[in-house]
Amino acid sequence: MRKITPYWECFPSFFAYPFKMDALPALLCFSIGATLLISVMGVGIFSGLGLLMLTIGFFRFAFSVLERSAQGFLSESLAFQPAEGHKSRPYKHFAALLIAGCVIVAAIVFIGPRFALILGLLMMVVWPASLMQLTLSDSLAESISPVHLLALTTQIGLPYLGLWACVALLSASSSVATSWAPHVFGHGFVAKYVSVFISMYFIVVMYRLMGYVLYQYHEPLGLYVHLESEAERTPQQVITDDVAGLLKEGDMQGALARLRGATRDYPVDLAFHERYVKLLLAMEAETDLLRSAATSYLGLLVGSGRAGQALALLEKVQVRIPGFAPPDGTTALQLAQLAHEQHNTALAVSLIRGFDQRYPGHADAARAMLLAARILCERQRNDAQARKMLDALLTRYPQHPACEEARKLQQVIARLGDTAPQV
Numbered sequence: 454m455r456k457i458t459p460y461w462e463c464f465p466s467f468f469a470y471p472f473k474m475d476a477l478p479a480l481l482c483f484s485i486g487a488t489l490l491i492s493v494m495g496v497g498i499f500s501g502l503g504l505l506m507l508t509i510g511f512f513r514f515a516f517s518v519l520e521r522s523a524q525g526f527l528s529e530s531l532a533f534q535p536a537e538g539h540k541s542r543p544y545k546h547f548a549a550l551l552i553a554g555c556v557i558v559a560a561i562v563f564i565g566p567r568f569a570l571i572l573g574l575l576m577m578v579v580w581p582a583s584l585m586q587l588t589l590s591d592s593l594a595e596s597i598s599p600v601h602l603l604a605l606t607t608q609i610g611l612p613y614l615g616l617w618a619c620v621a622l623l624s625a626s627s628s629v630a631t632s633w634a635p636h637v638f639g640h641g642f643v644a645k646y647v648s649v650f651i652s653m654y655f656i657v658v659m660y661r662l663m664g665y666v667l668y669q670y671h672e673p674l675g676l677y678v679h680l681e682s683e684a685e686r687t688p689q690q691v692i693t694d695d696v697a698g699l700l701k702e703g704d705m706q707g708a709l710a711r712l713r714g715a716t717r718d719y720p721v722d723l724a725f726h727e728r729y730v731k732l733l734l735a736m737e738a739e740t741d742l743l744r745s746a747a748t749s750y751l752g753l754l755v756g757s758g759r760a761g762q763a764l765a766l767l768e769k770v771q772v773r774i775p776g777f778a779p780p781d782g783t784t785a786l787q788l789a790q791l792a793h794e795q796h797n798t799a800l801a802v803s804l805i806r807g808f809d810q811r812y813p814g815h816a817d818a819a820r821a822m823l824l825a826a827r828i829l830c831e832r833q834r835n836d837a838q839a840r841k842m843l844d845a846l847l848t849r850y851p852q853h854p855a856c857e858e859a860r861k862l863q864q865v866i867a868r869l870g871d872t873a874p875q876v
Contacts, residue, residue: 457668459612459669460612460616464619467661470661480650480657481650483511483653484653486507487508490507491645492642508543509544512542519585520664521664522665523665524677524724542588542591545587545593545596552597557569557572578617579602582602582605583602585663585666589674589758590759591759591761608674609673609674616663620662624655626655630651631648634647634648677724692715696712699711705732708732709733709738712728713746721753723750723757726746726749726750729746729750730746730747730766733747734773740773740774743770743773748779748780751763751766752784755788760787760788760791761791767804775803782812782815782817782821783815786820788804789821793827793832796832798832798833801828808822819846819855820855822850822855823858826839826862827839836869846859
């Protein structure tokens with residue numbers, strides 16, 4: 454395998470990337486669309502909504518550049534790759550920025566402006582790490598967690614400070630270049646277009662840079678990446694090219710058989726499992742084959758810490774196989790808890806429904822009942838059923854550690870019932 458060139462040695466290449474055919478068509482379309490909305494529709498609710506939708510689409514593209522670069526796909530088309538996390542990452546990133554702003558305001562009010570200034574500077578330093586962590590885990594909580602951000606930055610080491618300096622320099626350069634556009638091109642359509650194009654150009658450069666840094670340090674980060682030999686293709690690349698050729702020829706069954714063999718030969722290669730499951734879904738393959746492939750892929754995702762992608766996989770497979778769930782109860786409960794935290798009530802319920810029957814004698818059955826009670830209370834506003842669930846938990850598992858939490862939840866429900874308005 455070839456040695457990965459450090460990002461500081463190939464820094465100029467990041468400025469050239471947006472002009473490659475991987476990125477240029479998307480960059481031109483987004484910048485033209487934004488300029489037309491601003492120039493033609495002016496300021497108003499419809500132009501604002503249009504700009505918002507276009508901004509979300511652009512950041513989905515930017516995150517696809519970041520992720521595919523992190524995976525080592527440096528010479529392939531990156532635009533709008535069908536990764537599950539792209540649709541939600543812009544929203545999670547905007548939420549992270551909103552949370553950071555609220556924390557700064559709270560610091561000013563309750564502690565003082567000096568502390569808030571120091572905190573703000575620290576947040577600026579970890580901002581690239583937050584984007585990179587969001588790409589790795591698809592988790593808003595992890596993207597703002599000091600523990601996860603510290604772990605990521607320490608695994609990269611001192612070069613992270615160099616990355617931050619490069620990102621800060623790119624941000625400053627974008628502001629300066631944008632401010633000069635009216636002086637050079639006037640105040641018409643061309644000036645607006647150049648300003649929008651410059652802003653988007655620098656964002657793509659930054660996301661490409663951050664993705665490359667993840668690729669460079671994939672080993673300490675435990676990231677699966679795509680690596681090629683300098684002189685010849687690897688066996689994995691041969692398989693990938695064969696599959697692409699078969700699909701281009703319309704030989705779906707041949708591509709499916711090639712991927713099935715690849716998952717057996719390379720059982721921990723996430724890319725092969727992902728493509729295999731997606732092809733099975735697209736072909737509406739038989740249920741048993743899809744269940745087996747999805748179960749294997751789900752285990753790899755959970756084992757590599759990609760719980761967000763695991764939830765997305767579960768949702769897609771459950772459309773074809775209602776009730777599809779992990780084979781072990783511990784994983785099912787963990788994913789159900791995450792789905793509950795993400796307000797995905799339907800998925801959380803599907804994972805814990807019939808927990809006792811699906812995983813007989815499992816040690817976490819009581820915790821599954823506790824989670825079901827929380828969902829009934831917090832999401833479905835069904836306190837009566839929540840009380841019944843908690844009573845059953847305390848009766849069936851009186852010595853389980855979850856009983857203490859169950860009693861506390863009973864007290865909360867009781868107090869809510871006492872304070873409810875009388876009809």
